[in-house]
Amino acid sequence: MTELSIGVRDDATGPASLTATRMNRHTFWCGQSGSGKTYALGVVLEELLLRTALPLVIIDPNADFVRLGEVREGVDADVAATLSSRDIRVLRPAHVGGDALRARFSTMLPQSKAAIMRLDPIADREEFNAFLHLGDSNEPLDARTLMTRLREAADPGMLAIAQRIENLALLQWQIWAGENPAASEIIAERPDATVLDIGGFAHPEESLSVVLSVLDDLWMRREERRPVLLVIDEAHNVCSPELTGTLAVAVRERIIQIAAEGRKYGLWLLLSTQRPSKVHPGVISQCDNLGLMKMSSPADLAELGSVFGFIPDELLARAASFEQGQALLAGGFAPTDGVVRMRERYTHEGGADVRVPVRG
Numbered sequence: 001m002t003e004l005s006i007g008v009r010d011d012a013t014g015p016a017s018l019t020a021t022r023m024n025r026h027t028f029w030c031g032q033s034g035s036g037k038t039y040a041l042g043v044v045l046e047e048l049l050l051r052t053a054l055p056l057v058i059i060d061p062n063a064d065f066v067r068l069g070e071v072r073e074g075v076d077a078d079v080a081a082t083l084s085s086r087d088i089r090v091l092r093p094a095h096v097g098g099d100a101l102r103a104r105f106s107t108m109l110p111q112s113k114a115a116i117m118r119l120d121p122i123a124d125r126e127e128f129n130a131f132l133h134l135g136d137s138n139e140p141l142d143a144r145t146l147m148t149r150l151r152e153a154a155d156p157g158m159l160a161i162a163q164r165i166e167n168l169a170l171l172q173w174q175i176w177a178g179e180n181p182a183a184s185e186i187i188a189e190r191p192d193a194t195v196l197d198i199g200g201f202a203h204p205e206e207s208l209s210v211v212l213s214v215l216d217d218l219w220m221r222r223e224e225r226r227p228v229l230l231v232i233d234e235a236h237n238v239c240s241p242e243l244t245g246t247l248a249v250a251v252r253e254r255i256i257q258i259a260a261e262g263r264k265y266g267l268w269l270l271l272s273t274q275r276p277s278k279v280h281p282g283v284i285s286q287c288d289n290l291g292l293m294k295m296s297s298p299a300d301l302a303e304l305g306s307v308f309g310f311i312p313d314e315l316l317a318r319a320a321s322f323e324q325g326q327a328l329l330a331g332g333f334a335p336t337d338g339v340v341r342m343r344e345r346y347t348h349e350g351g352a353d354v355r356v357p358v359r360g
């Protein structure tokens with residue numbers, strides 16, 4: 001059995017591990033701000049890179065994982081050599097430099113394109129219909145030609161689409177792939193890990209659009225049954241029950257679908273957030289594994305207790321007094337339900353906490 005060495009048992013009786021083969025379930029990783037979730041995720045991801053061939057797709061809103069391929073000084077030479085040999089792609093907004101994070105509009109699903117354009121099939125009946133027929137010719141158009149055709153068309157719906165594209169500044173977005181590879185195309189090659197640094201775009205809709213393009217592509221190719229672990233830190237950004245707006249809702253609905261049906265196709269989720277209520281019930285109810293870090297709120301603990309009914313209340317209650325780095329692990333991936341202390345990271349953290357400047 002492949003064990004992931006993530007730290008030591010809290011009662012100091014020995015090393016703590018997770019069972020790698022049981023990552024074929026969805027996992028929920030929860031804890032209040034500063035409890036060490038992002039750090040702990042990094043430890044789990046390092047172990048998966050070291051000991052499995054499970055490809056990772058990491059949705060990273062704060063550039064926390066952009067240095068996942070960089071090993072810290074002093075790390076065991078074999079570990080360092082293995083980690084350094086893994087194929088880790090870091091895709092970032094184009095203006096940051098490095099490999100750019102992009103989406104290909106032309107290959108996205110019609111309903112996702114409509115979501116990006118904020119088109120509603122009923123409220124925007126005429127325009128939506130004109131948009132549907134735009135794709136009839138099957139001829140790939142560059143943006144400039146498309147805009148010219150739209151403006152010159154007799155159909156008022158077409159002119160409305162041109163105005164919509166301009167008003168939303170869609171052509172100024174950085175994410176469009178054009179001649180370059182889209183994130184979904186890179187992920188389809190199944191590198192060992194693909195980090196999607198989704199923060200830092202000028203338009204917030206760009207992040208959601210890239211995420212949607214990646215999720216749709218994984219879903220459309222589900223019959224290929226090629227496993228992937230989809231890691232989403234700060235999962236409330238993409239699957240909070242409170243999200244509104246056509247695009248955000250489209251992203252959330254796709255995650256709910258992957259949570260409900262993805263498992264048998266090898267689409268497994270590892271989601272992290274601060275409170276259980278920040279993730280849609282249709283997602284959290286599908287999670288079998290729990291990683292729980294410090295959580296003081298009795299209401300949040302009670303909610304977790306009702307979702308993960310197999311965990312004794314006394315065990316959950318211990319999370320209120322956890323220190324940073326302590327985690328309760330429960331579910332199939334934990335050889336025994338219990339509390340652990342996460343080990344130190346082998347690789348560099350990206351955006352570490354900002355410290356208070358002190359004098360002298």
Ligand SMILES: Nc1ncnc2c1ncn2[C@@H]1O[C@H](COP(=O)(O)OP(=O)(O)OP(=O)(O)O)[C@@H](O)[C@H]1O
Pocket residue numbers: 031032033034035036037038039040274324325342343344349352353
């Ligand atoms: N086990 C650990 N060992 C050493 N440092 C740690 C450990 N866990 C967390 N830290 C440090 O504590 C800080 C906060 O941790 P982290 O960013 O993982 O918290 P978080 O739970 O993800 O918080 P948030 O919800 O605000 O994102 C980071 O600077 C990190 O380097």
Ligand SMILES: [Mg+2]
Pocket residue numbers: 037038039233
């Ligand atoms: Mg975090």
